[in-house]
Amino acid sequence: MARSADSKTGLAAVAEAAAQSPARGLPPVHLWNPDHCGDIDILIRRDGVWMHEGSPIGRPELVRLFSTVLRKDPDGYCLVTPVEKLSIRVEDLPFRAVAVERRGETLVFTTDVGDLVEAGPDFPVEVETDAATGEPAPRIRVRADLWARIARSVFYELVESAAVEDSRLTIRSNGAVFALGPAGAGVE
Known part of the structure; x- marks a missing residue:
């Protein structure tokens, strides 16, 4: 061109x-x-x-x-x-979710580049667990196929506010339910 x-x-x-x-x-x-x-x-x-x-x-x-x-x-x-x-x-994911705030029925995450993301069906929270260490690796979709790694301190906040459903820690936002991990396992 x-x-x-x-x-x-x-x-x-x-x-x-x-x-x-x-x-x-x-x-x-x-x-x-x-x-x-x-x-x-x-x-x-x-x-x-x-x-x-x-x-x-x-x-x-x-x-x-x-x-x-x-x-x-x-x-x-x-x-x-x-x-x-x-x-x-x-190296990992392009963004970091460095803060979370509950606004009514919605969890609003703030990324390290200033994006505000409302967790929900289009912007899910996912937690992968390392098979060897059992360590959780939480993330949230920011836009398209770009994700933010949820900072450990933010994940602790989510775990503290989670409910137990079917032996799993869950959070709700915008009508969606997201599993954080098994209840009772805690976060190291």
């Missing part, structure tokens, strides 16, 4: 595309089908820190901006603009 001499590429194009999204809305990345342009040296570490060329991206506004053009495709995570698709690496 030919580009004009003044068209931006790489990080500049990603930042420009993300900045065009109104307020804290999200650009329509699901509608963009650009050519794959290669990899960009961005890593989202297991602890949620975004790295570029081995150094942390220190500006939260820039991380937020990049998070709005993040997408997970069958070939992996990528940052997309209307004209470019750049692969990135993610």
Whole structure:
């Protein structure tokens, strides 16, 4: 695809595309089908820190901006603009759910990039358990196929507020019921 001499590429194009999204809305990345342009040296570490060329991206506004053009495709995570698709690496999940608040019948999670997610049928809470260690790995869908790892302290809050149903700890939000794990097992 030919580009004009003044068209931006790489990080500049990603930042420009993300900045065009109104307020804290999200650009329509699901509608963009650009050519794959290669990899960009961005890593989202297991602890949620975004790295570029081995150094942390220190500006939260820039991380937020990049998070709005993040997408997970069958070939992996990528940052997309209307004209470019750049692969990135993610060690675990791209986001962290760092807070939860009950608003009436709804659990509202806040991610490390400022997204608010109302748990419910379209945004489920799931808990996988490591077969070897028994350690829970809770997560919530943020959008499309992008998930947030629920921070341990937030998971403890959920466990403390859980009900026991059919020998399982459960929470409810927006009419949906989510299992956290077996009752009596606790969280280590």
